[in-house]
Amino acid sequence: MTDRLSHLTRRLVAFRDARDWSQFHSLKNLMLSLNLEASELLELAQWKSDAEVDASLADPAFKERLAEECADILNYLLLICERAGIDLAEAADAKISRNDAKYPVAKARGSAKKYTEL
Numbered sequence: 001m002t003d004r005l006s007h008l009t010r011r012l013v014a015f016r017d018a019r020d021w022s023q024f025h026s027l028k029n030l031m032l033s034l035n036l037e038a039s040e041l042l043e044l045a046q047w048k049s050d051a052e053v054d055a056s057l058a059d060p061a062f063k064e065r066l067a068e069e070c071a072d073i074l075n076y077l078l079l080i081c082e083r084a085g086i087d088l089a090e091a092a093d094a095k096i097s098r099n100d101a102k103y104p105v106a107k108a109r110g111s112a113k114k115y116t117e118l
């Protein structure tokens with residue numbers, strides 16, 4: 001795992017353990033929590049057009065909330081990977097490589113089709 005992700009994971013584990021919250025952080029509960037945070041991210045775009053969401057970036061309060069929800073998602077993702085013994089950086093790197101093979105530039109460039117339809 002990259003140094004930065006390892007550092008964040010160690011901080012999260014220290015935060016969790018100081019509060020004796022590991023007992024609540026089952027893999028299932030962490031997965032649910034990640035999804036709840038992802039829903040909070042979606043809430044920022046609810047009822048807005050693409051252009052309105054893009055324009056919201058000029059609002060510092062919106063950008064701060066966006067950053068907070070992104071951080072919540074990353075933090076739960078790191079806790080899931082810590083619980084499951086997954087090296088997130090390695091897994092993400094491997095996934096990009098698999099997607100690179102599934103979506104060759106010559107076929108996928110400018111297309112929103114799924115790899116099975118290319």
Ligand SMILES: [Mg+2]
Pocket residue numbers: 037040068069072
């Ligand atoms: Mg949140």
